[in-house]
Amino acid sequence: MHRAIKSTGVVCLIAALSACASIAPRAPEQQVQARAETYWRARIAGDVKAAYALLTPAYRSLRDEQAFQRQFGAQIAVLESKVTNVACEAEKCIARVGLTTKPVVPGLGLPTVTAYLDETWLLVDGQWWRHEAP
Template sequence: MATTFLSRSLGAGALALSALVLAGCATMGASTPEAAVEQRAAAYWKARQAGQLDKVYALTPPSYRQVRTLDQFKMQFGTAAAVQGVEVTKVTCEPEKCVARLKLSVTPALAGLKIANIDTYLDETWLLEDGQWWHHQDL
């Protein structure tokens, strides 16, 4: 009985360690929090541009995903404007919070009107949770 308990405990520990290593791999090569957030912000917007809301949702904090389902997220964040281009222009970090400044080129979705792309700037908050940077999402 003690051997079974020990085996299960070691297995659970190995699984948890594997998860931490994989999470760390996501930002390997990112030597600073600013670099890590720049990479994740670019991935977030690349997925948004491609309409891959499941990938966008995966970049929200685990605490957010505990209270909002993917379907709820998709209903809230459908596509209102077509994002044509995104550039991360600046990232400023504190110990557990970063702000990514983005330049977005969007095509407004106005029925019956053909409007040229509009460039706008957006500040996004990224939070450190469980050793990883996540796109902050209001509840």
Template structure:
């Protein structure tokens, strides 16, 4: 009787594993159907959301490997300290050409100088390096 339960447990495990693989493949297939513009828009918004939430470690992870190899997290976090004045940031448009995407971001922020809420457009660049999109930081 114990063998019967063990056999059922193995079958259940395999069934769950197969379902997981099928689901994962479906998600991967769906993700690969996104245009570069759609992928970069989603990545850019995730980076902006991380900055707005003060999650600088997450935002740092969107930077190109070359940038991260030359700029420590500590130095980067000091550089982006001004995002604390940001109120809203939203991807407005994305235009891609081969390995480069240009993103226009609508930004609302509180100016420490004039103590008003202002809006502006930030221009981002995203690079495709070995099939993965990275935020280009000057």
């Protein structure tokens, strides 16, 4: 009986610690990675509204959603995106993103190509936003 109570206590302690870990705030790198992945999923899907919502408040104060769509188009010719690294300072992170596309050249069966870009994410009012020059 004593052993069963001990086992139950250990299980409860592990569950409590797991719950605390899930409540604890995520590191900036994790937050930016999640937001960058969301941004690129939206861009690939042509969800202008979702992508636009992740841009800095400063950009959104200068350009409306339609201007963003005119600047970048509704959908891009990217098959897949992957955030491969995020490096942060106090209020700025650089996310390295791999974008995979298939070049379309008639008559040539070209393979997919992955290009990498570094994008800037800024901390504004406690939230990470993708920086885009207006």
